Amino acid sequence: MRLRYRESSAQMRKRKKTARNLLKPLDPIVLKRGRGRPPNMSPSEVFNRARNYRGIFGQVWDRLWEPLLASKTEDDVIRAFEKYADPFSREFVPRLSSVIWQVIRHKKFPVRRGAQINFLADSLAGLNALKPRRARDIVAEGMAQLRARQKHRTVRREFYIECTCGYEGPTYKRKCPMRDPERAKVESEKFLLALTHR
Numbered sequence: 210m211r212l213r214y215r216e217s218s219a220q221m222r223k224r225k226k227t228a229r230n231l232l233k234p235l236d237p238i239v240l241k242r243g244r245g246r247p248p249n250m251s252p253s254e255v256f257n258r259a260r261n262y263r264g265i266f267g268q269v270w271d272r273l274w275e276p277l278l279a280s281k282t283e284d285d286v287i288r289a290f291e292k293y294a295d296p297f298s299r300e301f302v303p304r305l306s307s308v309i310w311q312v313i314r315h316k317k318f319p320v321r322r323g324a325q326i327n328f329l330a331d332s333l334a335g336l337n338a339l340k341p342r343r344a345r346d347i348v349a350e351g352m353a354q355l356r357a358r359q360k361h362r363t364v365r366r367e368f369y370i371e372c373t374c375g376y377e378g379p380t381y382k383r384k385c386p387m388r389d390p391e392r393a394k395v396e397s398e399k400f401l402l403a404l405t406h407r
């Protein structure tokens with residue numbers, strides 16, 4: 210197989226870097242500014258904190274949820290976090306205990322584990338500066354943007370080849386498509402179709 214286009218080492222480094230970036234937190238997402246938000250808390254800050262909190266609750270929820278949801282007072286909320294959310298409890302209590310207390314008694318507080326985690330995490334992402342509802346709206350908008358972006362994420366990159374077998378065109382999984390009998394059939398059909406439609 211002779212390559213007409215060779216990937217340069219710079220491009221290869223770039224590709225590897227791109228793959229690594231998928232594991233890192235995403236760039237700040239730009240959201241429209243809403244009313245009633247202090248200027249020092251940007252939507253992307255709220256969004257990133259929500260993702261962080263989702264991760265934390267994912268780690269402690271199996272121990273935390275039962276005592277937390279059984280809370281009868283705000284003090285119970287603090288105790289539940291101190292006992293079952295270590296080592297993260299200081300992030301949440303006592304500074305957010307009254308918001309947590311409010312959120313877990315919300316009439317739409319979800320029933321399923323994953324939904325509970327997200328609901329609480331998103332609600333708290335505005336700390337005491339945003340209403341839980343406003344924080345959840347910001348996170349929902351960020352998630353929608355993230356999904357739209359991931360829709361166009363390159364998962365396979367091909368190049369153009371001239372092969373000794375006579376094939377000329379894009380690779381399939383980086384190899385000559387004619388190596389694979391099934392794929393060769395598809396390519397031949399494409400070729401014939403192009404001929405008949407000329």
Ligand SMILES: [Zn+2]
Nearest residue numbers: 372374385387
């Ligand atoms: Zn070939």
